[in-house]
Amino acid sequence: MSEPLCRITNLTIRYAGHETPALEKLTLDLKAGERLAIVGESGSGKSTFVRALAGLLPDGAVQYGEIQWAANESPKLGRDLGFVFQDTSASLNPVLRIGEQVAEGARHHLGMPWSSAYQHALQLLEHVRIPNAAAAMHAYPHQLSGGQRQRVAIAAAIASRPSILIADEATSALDTVVQAEIVGLLDDLVNEHAMTLIFVTHDIALASNLADRIAVFKDGRLVEIGTASDILTDPASDYTRSLITGHYDLSTPPLVTSVLGS
Amino acid sequence: MGTSVNRSLRLIRRRLLASIPVLMIVVVLTFLLLEAAPGDAVDAYLLSIGGGDATVAENLRRAYGLDQSMTSRLWLYVTALARLDLGWSVSFERPVLDMIAERLPNTLALMGSATTLAFALGSTLGIIAGSKPESIRDRMFSSISLIFYSIPGFWLGLVLSLVFAVHLRWLPTSGIETIASGKSGFDRLLDIGRHLVLPVGALALIYTALFLRVMRAGMAEAWKLDFVLFARAKGLSRTRIVLRHVARNATLPLVTMLGLQAATMLGGSVVIESIFAIPGFGRLAQEAVSGRDAPLLMGIILVSAVLVILVNLLVDLVQAALDPRIGASEASS
Amino acid sequence: MNLIHNLIKKPEGIAGIVILAILITTGVFASAIAPGDPLQISGRPLLAPFSDPALPLGTDRLGRDVLAGIVHGARTSLLVGAAAALAAIALGLFVGLIAGLAGGLIDEALMRVVDAFQIVPGFLLALAFVSVMGASLPVVVIAIALGAWADPARLTRAQVLSIRERDYVAAAKVIGMHPMEIALRQVLPQAIPPVLAVSATIVAAAILTEAALSFLGLGNPNTVTWGSMIAEGRNVLRSSPWLSILPGIALVITVVGVYLLSEGLTKALAGTHTSRSGGEA
Numbered sequence: 001m002s003e004p005l006c007r008i009t010n011l012t013i014r015y016a017g018h019e020t021p022a023l024e025k026l027t028l029d030l031k032a033g034e035r036l037a038i039v040g041e042s043g044s045g046k047s048t049f050v051r052a053l054a055g056l057l058p059d060g061a062v063q064y065g066e067i068q069w070a071a072n073e074s075p076k077l078g079r080d081l082g083f084v085f086q087d088t089s090a091s092l093n094p095v096l097r098i099g100e101q102v103a104e105g106a107r108h109h110l111g112m113p114w115s116s117a118y119q120h121a122l123q124l125l126e127h128v129r130i131p132n133a134a135a136a137m138h139a140y141p142h143q144l145s146g147g148q149r150q151r152v153a154i155a156a157a158i159a160s161r162p163s164i165l166i167a168d169e170a171t172s173a174l175d176t177v178v179q180a181e182i183v184g185l186l187d188d189l190v191n192e193h194a195m196t197l198i199f200v201t202h203d204i205a206l207a208s209n210l211a212d213r214i215a216v217f218k219d220g221r222l223v224e225i226g227t228a229s230d231i232l233t234d235p236a237s238d239y240t241r242s243l244i245t246g247h248y249d250l251s252t253p254p255l256v257t258s259v260l261g262s
Numbered sequence: 263m264g265t266s267v268n269r270s271l272r273l274i275r276r277r278l279l280a281s282i283p284v285l286m287i288v289v290v291l292t293f294l295l296l297e298a299a300p301g302d303a304v305d306a307y308l309l310s311i312g313g314g315d316a317t318v319a320e321n322l323r324r325a326y327g328l329d330q331s332m333t334s335r336l337w338l339y340v341t342a343l344a345r346l347d348l349g350w351s352v353s354f355e356r357p358v359l360d361m362i363a364e365r366l367p368n369t370l371a372l373m374g375s376a377t378t379l380a381f382a383l384g385s386t387l388g389i390i391a392g393s394k395p396e397s398i399r400d401r402m403f404s405s406i407s408l409i410f411y412s413i414p415g416f417w418l419g420l421v422l423s424l425v426f427a428v429h430l431r432w433l434p435t436s437g438i439e440t441i442a443s444g445k446s447g448f449d450r451l452l453d454i455g456r457h458l459v460l461p462v463g464a465l466a467l468i469y470t471a472l473f474l475r476v477m478r479a480g481m482a483e484a485w486k487l488d489f490v491l492f493a494r495a496k497g498l499s500r501t502r503i504v505l506r507h508v509a510r511n512a513t514l515p516l517v518t519m520l521g522l523q524a525a526t527m528l529g530g531s532v533v534i535e536s537i538f539a540i541p542g543f544g545r546l547a548q549e550a551v552s553g554r555d556a557p558l559l560m561g562i563i564l565v566s567a568v569l570v571i572l573v574n575l576l577v578d579l580v581q582a583a584l585d586p587r588i589g590a591s592e593a594s595s
Numbered sequence: 596m597n598l599i600h601n602l603i604k605k606p607e608g609i610a611g612i613v614i615l616a617i618l619i620t621t622g623v624f625a626s627a628i629a630p631g632d633p634l635q636i637s638g639r640p641l642l643a644p645f646s647d648p649a650l651p652l653g654t655d656r657l658g659r660d661v662l663a664g665i666v667h668g669a670r671t672s673l674l675v676g677a678a679a680a681l682a683a684i685a686l687g688l689f690v691g692l693i694a695g696l697a698g699g700l701i702d703e704a705l706m707r708v709v710d711a712f713q714i715v716p717g718f719l720l721a722l723a724f725v726s727v728m729g730a731s732l733p734v735v736v737i738a739i740a741l742g743a744w745a746d747p748a749r750l751t752r753a754q755v756l757s758i759r760e761r762d763y764v765a766a767a768k769v770i771g772m773h774p775m776e777i778a779l780r781q782v783l784p785q786a787i788p789p790v791l792a793v794s795a796t797i798v799a800a801a802i803l804t805e806a807a808l809s810f811l812g813l814g815n816p817n818t819v820t821w822g823s824m825i826a827e828g829r830n831v832l833r834s835s836p837w838l839s840i841l842p843g844i845a846l847v848i849t850v851v852g853v854y855l856l857s858e859g860l861t862k863a864l865a866g867t868h869t870s871r872s873g874g875e876a
Binding site: 280283284285287288291292295298299300408409411412413414415416417420421423424428525526528529530532533536547548550551552554556559560562563566567570571 | 707708710711713714715716717718719720722723724726727728742799803806807810811812813825829832833836839840843846847850851854855
Binding site for chain 2: 056090092109
């Protein structure tokens with residue numbers, strides 16, 4: 001058993017001005033190179049958890065418990081850890097060109113001069129399969145579609161070649177066709193660069209597609225955590241069971257064949 | 263994607279087209295005010311030549327078409343304006359347009375310098391204050407700028423004049439240049455510059471306060487926007503986030519404010535120029551009032567309206583340059 | 596009541612209220628504090644401040660009491676400021692309401708008129724109006740209001756445009772409420788708050804405009820105003836600067852008070868809204 005990438009112990013987080021904690025006594029381990037899905041409804045604390053991991057909690061939020069990283073220092077935002085948000089139109093600065101927004105991370109963390117950073121950005125845009133990447137470099141965010149903006153956000157997040165990628169509901173604001181494309185893109189990227197992927201979603205079907213392990217959150221607490229197949233074939237809690245059955249629809253093509261085959 | 267030149271031309275055309283009906287309303291307004299003034303141009307003329315009897319007055323009126331109905335007089339006025347004839351200044355005995363053309367450059371120099379200075383200073387201080395909203399530094403800047411913004415321009419001018427011109431004698435008290443100095447070229451420019459320091463300073467102090475407040479308010483709002491969170495998630499340096507992301511977006515409301523303030527600033531030139539005896543456009547308005555020179559005053563109002571329209575046009579273009587989203591929906595793909 | 600409660604909690608609110616309360620009391624009780632006509636001669640001319648306890652702020656060129664002038668001037672400034680702002684807001688609300696509700700050509704026409712009043716510098720307009728109509732208190736109030744009504748009109752119209760799309764207005768129409776009643780009872784009350792938010796700025800601007808007009812000799816000639824005092828003091832600026840400085844300080848304090856109250860009000864209003872909506876969604 002290798003050393004966990006990160007050990008979270010009894011993590012409790014309360015936002016400023018709120019009585020009830022958003023996250024309560026969370027204990028779990030992160031394994032290096034794994035794909036972990038955090039599944040739950042809105043308000044379950046999943047976003048709070050990943051933001052705490054990244055150090056992006058808002059001012060005034062109180063944090064108890066421990067987040068212990070194997071490397072003994074928390075990953076540096078942008079360089080070791082990339083973060084992709086849900087709302088594509090808001091993630092990108094509307095008055096700056098795409099090229100600059102993708103390149104600035106690389107320039108800052110990798111110490112590149114602007115010319116190399118722009119080259120790097122162009123390659124990244126091609127990597128995330130933006131059509132006509134050279135033209136896109138000079139475009140502004142409002143000129144791209146939602147799916148394309150999310151690709152740009154992903155490109156910007158991995159610009160400095162981080163080893164960890166966190167996606168917080170990265171596909172929830174997109175329509176299903178685009179969603180599948182983005183999920184496919186994430187899958188390929190994570191494979192290619194051997195990144196640890198932690199992604200937050202309310203869609204357990206999506207989680208089953210992409211994840212090695214699934215953690216189920218409810219009301220700020222961890223309900224259960226296990227490998228994807230374990231969770232889906234033999235969920236320990238009724239809540240998880242209800243999440244899974246909620247997805248059953250005869251018109252939905254089977255996503256996990258082992259369940260139907262058993 | 264439309265080119266930026268196309269976008270600019272579209273904006274110019276849209277602004278100019280929208281301004282035509284507005285300008286016409288201003289013309290009607292000024293005409294009505296002119297009508298409301300007791301006596302007309304003939305009365306004023308007769309007064310200046312020491313009186314005249316009723317027949318002389320009547321003849322003059324008929325000759326100039328001033329005895330016609332109000333609508334025909336309005337028509338006369340409008341057609342004259344179309345010929346760029348703004349009327350005759352009774353107090354200066356020269357065409358109104360000439361007077362204005364002579365005085366306007368001084369005011370433009372005054373306002374231009376003050377605005378540029380205030381913009382540079384105000385936005386810089388506003389960025390510094392807004393880089394950490396609600397910090398002590400921010401609150402301090404906020405309070406001090408509130409006080410300065412509450413100071414009447416003419417009083418500030420007076421106080422500055424008292425301190426620097428009267429007591430310290432570093433700077434001249436009035437005028438735009440030393441009379442009959444015989445200076446030319448660079449020396450003359452320097453002389454004018456010395457004379458403009460106090461009036462520009464008074465105006466600039468007040469406008470710096472305003473621009474500071476708008477910039478810091480814009481920064482406070484911009485900090486809350488989501489792309490700032492994304493910029494933080496990219497681990498960018500604080501300086502870059504403050505300048506390239508937050509401030510860059512906060513500049514937009516500041517530029518909008520410039521456009522909104524153009525008319526007010528032009529009005530403010532009246533008292534400042536009066537105090538420092540600057541022979542400018544604003545002072546001309548004050549002289550028109552004391553000289554009971556209605557045509558001159560109305561001509562000044564019309565020209566002000568045109569100036570404000572031009573400034574707003576400029577602001578439109580700058581806004582379009584700063585914000586790529588403006589005018590984008592009208593672009594043909 | 597909630598609003599007042601919130602207002603007092605903020606430092607801006609308290610400071611603003613205190614300053615304005617002092618000023619308003621001074622203005623209202625001006626005759627009691629400094630009895631007699633401030634335009635009357637009270638003593639030796641050009642007496643320095645703090646030299647004579649009966650004339651604590653000295654006298655001007657003609658021997659008139661400076662303190663009396665400042666106290667009575669407070670009354671004029673506040674009166675004109677409030678009246679002009681009220682007139683401007685009332686006219687703006689009226690025009691904005693009609694434009695927003697009528698729509699179409701009427702809306703377009705009215706908005707062009709509003710544009711016209713926004714393009715002409717307010718001070719120049721006031722100058723022209725007073726010089727044409729003659730300087731008197733009502734004329735000065737109207738002159739200032741003419742330059743100030745355009746912003747509230749635009750604000751009101753924007754509010755009305757958004758309000759008329761709301762469900763409760765549609766519901767009122769379905770019931771068959773008379774359009775006038777809808778306008779006055781459903782739309783107008785919702786349109787007022789944002790206009791109130793800028794009302795303090797209008798009052799402050801009105802006070803400063805009145806002072807500038809008085810300074811140029813276009814104010815009400817029958818009363819003492821701070822502007823006219825500053826203008827008077829210009830003649831003896833070198834030897835007796837306090838004559839111009841003191842009224843100016845009074846102006847600054849007044850305007851600061853108005854702005855502080857307005858900032859306090861804005862924050863208090865924002866506070867009442869969020870507490871009513873019950874926190875984050």
